[in-house]
Amino acid sequence: MDTHGHTKQRLLDTAIQLIWEQSYGAVSVDHICERAGAQKGSFYHFFPSKSELAVAALEAHWQQRQPEMDRIFTPETPPLERLARYCASVYRRQKAKRMEFGRVCGCAFTCLGLELSTQDEAVRHKSQQIIERICRYLETAVRDAAGAGLIARQDFPVMARELYRCIIGVLVQAKIENDLEVIRQLKPSIWRLIGAHPPVAR
Amino acid sequence: MDTHGHTKQRLLDTAIQLIWEQSYGAVSVDHICERAGAQKGSFYHFFPSKSELAVAALEAHWQQRQPEMDRIFTPETPPLERLARYCASVYRRQKAKRMEFGRVCGCAFTCLGLELSTQDEAVRHKSQQIIERICRYLETAVRDAAGAGLIARQDFPVMARELYRCIIGVLVQAKIENDLEVIRQLKPSIWRLIGAHPPVAR
DNA sequence: CACGCACTTGACCGTTCAGTCAACTCCGGT
């Protein structure tokens, strides 16, 4: 039972954790409350519905990740090195989660977004919004890479989305196969897509 | 209410349809029975549990698709043309589904696999199995392309999985953004990954 | 000290869930 922090934050943290490990449909409000050490009335004091909790949890989860994204994608790092570090951080995060939970869990944004996007417009929209935020980091990196003459392509927004799809694909496959090794293929795939010289082995 | 065919097949068809459009967690056995025009007792006569229905529905859905896959990937078609036709068929299928349901639904195998893979080993395994079957078509195509001197890479199984991840990524993004246009990017991405000459515009 | 409000409590609601069951119908084989 999570007892750190205030109730609302505990509910958000617990929700994203359980939904990430299981799924929106498999996690009940009762489960979340129990694991967060809160009562149901408190839950509905902070969130009008389970669905709105999901939206808030997505946003909260992103807020937790953003500092690391800023660190990885700092302009002080050479652009291709940023991408390489991001690939490494994806692997590291998935490995850490598997250590904690015992299974590969993939990307929480994508899993939740995919599960609910045909049923819940608010969740779909928040999920899309977070994708856009991630793409912005990628776009800046490839734009800087082109500026430095490291890559030839100039269609930066398209490229960024292409790279993000590649990351999604890797994380989906890693979760379905419950295997981290797929993630090692992320960097070479990205290098091929951007048309950079083949990466040196990590 | 679906009244064609025998009860078991109707249950399978209805199940995959509803799960594809919504999600495993959002679709109840009652819904499936109602839409299939069957009684609950009949459901549990054919399937021991909702989870085992999901596995059977994945397999049945694949069986329905296989003939088209065989047609697209026939060795009589030039290898890169096979890939191009597959990209086109992915777009066509998603467009048709959106026409019918009103939203982009993505890939049923992936959606169901992703939702349940941490909770239901049988579903995860079936989903993985179907991925492998699709990869086999892709692998033969790229092997033949290399044999014809159209591409340089020789790591065919790795390539096939790389291409499949690219397709997954596109379909996930198309569903989350509820937009078919992303799928148009599939072919150029695949061409970049295999290192073929840029495709002519479709 | 007293007021008000944010937050908490735990019982409660009606509905829906997956799954069960005994009785029944129908049909092919003998």
Added chain:
DNA sequence: ACCGGAGTTGACTGAACGGTCAAGTGCGTG
């Protein structure tokens, strides 16, 4: 004509679901 088994029916179960509520508690402010 009879039998047995596959398939069907619809009522049923107990648990779990999302959500509500009236009655509290406790704390910061005046």
